[in-house]
């Protein structure tokens with residue numbers, strides 16, 4: 175009996191370590207901890223996929239439950255801050271307001287959380303603590319946008335809700351009500367929130383120039399969005415724009431799933447390459463079966479003329495330094511699946527993929543702080559945006575972390591505390607402190 179028990183335990187232990195163990199790059203921060211987080215995440219993803227295929231629940235809803243339970247474990251911090259849950263032009267937001275001692279105006283940050291346009295709980299756990307921390311450390315009003323997500327809504331709803339909330343907040347009378355200095359407002363987001371923050375920053379920059387037509391005329395692939403333009407004319411005309419944008423490992427393009435960083439980090443937790451591609455398909459409301467097609471870059475194969483005007487904007491072989499490209503080469507098949515870009519035109523829409531914006535749009539964008547991680551499939555998305563913004567004469571501070579993995583900013587709190595996450599947060603807050 176004892177023998178049997180020992181044998182069973184041994185097999186279970188072996189199975190468990192096989193499941194948990196994955197080879198990780200030697201330079202990544204706290205690899206064993208990351209392995210555990212990665213295994214937890216993979217288990218949750220498998221559970222979600224099984225429930226999905228059994229028809230029990232959409233896989234995102236299962237993951238969402240897991241994320242929410244996880245966030246409930248994060249202890250509260252900076253609790254003495256005043257806050258208000260309200261709506262900005264119909265969009266749910268939470269406003270954090272630090273102690274206001276004198277009559278002076280304060281800076282503000284509009285924060286857009288990540289989670290693949292599908293997950294993330296802005297009012298709970300790590301994002302809540304992060305916003306409180308920003309508010310306290312910067313003595314700033316922080317607005318966190320609780321936009322609706324997939325699978326309930328798809329592109330462009332997430333984008334539009336973030337634009338609506340930002341436009342509402344940037345009205346002079348609204349800023350005055352919160353004692354915010356109109357010249358000191360930043361937009362900030364991580365991952366998919368970085369995608370939305372970059373797109374919102376581009377849109378608001380156009381608003382404040384009273385110039386909504388540049389984008390529509392510059393790309394024949396983008397349908398003119400009349401709702402967008404109507405809204406611009408009716409609100410947010412005070413000319414207030416963002417002073418700064420902070421993009422934390424942003425996701426910026428769905429045209430190349432074989433950039434050097436996608437190739438290098440395809441299996442690094444927590445954002446695996448196929449997972450990122452799946453979230454793109456979910457966001458854009460595309461058929462999930464397209465996964466293998468887009469992972470091959472079949473949708474942007476060389477015979478796909480729709481991609482031609484955008485190829486140079488995602489050409490990482492020219493935008494990434496050689497020591498980061500390493501041995502990796504571009505992967506574009508000669509012939510592919512042209513129906514994809516026809517069926518999913520949003521893949522070419524700069525509102526979904528801010529890296530695809532034309533140069534004259536980028537020129538109007540606010541000064542940027544862009545954070546990238548070496549062990550992240552999205553490293554090159556961020557690096558290319560740094561390159562393109564600099565080329566458009568926008569001032570960019572680029573912080574690259576050699577030991578960082580995607581999502582570290584959300585793992586800077588108990589029970590999954592990574593020192594690199596804390597460092598990344600403190601660094602961007604310090605930059606905002608100096609520049610906002």
Ligand SMILES: *[C@@H]1O[C@H](CO)[C@@H](O)[C@H](O)[C@H]1NC(C)=O
Pocket residue numbers: 466467470472509510511
């Ligand atoms: C990719 O494109 C090639 C050429 O059209 C085609 O034969 C192949 O089936 C496609 N693969 C996928 C997974 O879509």
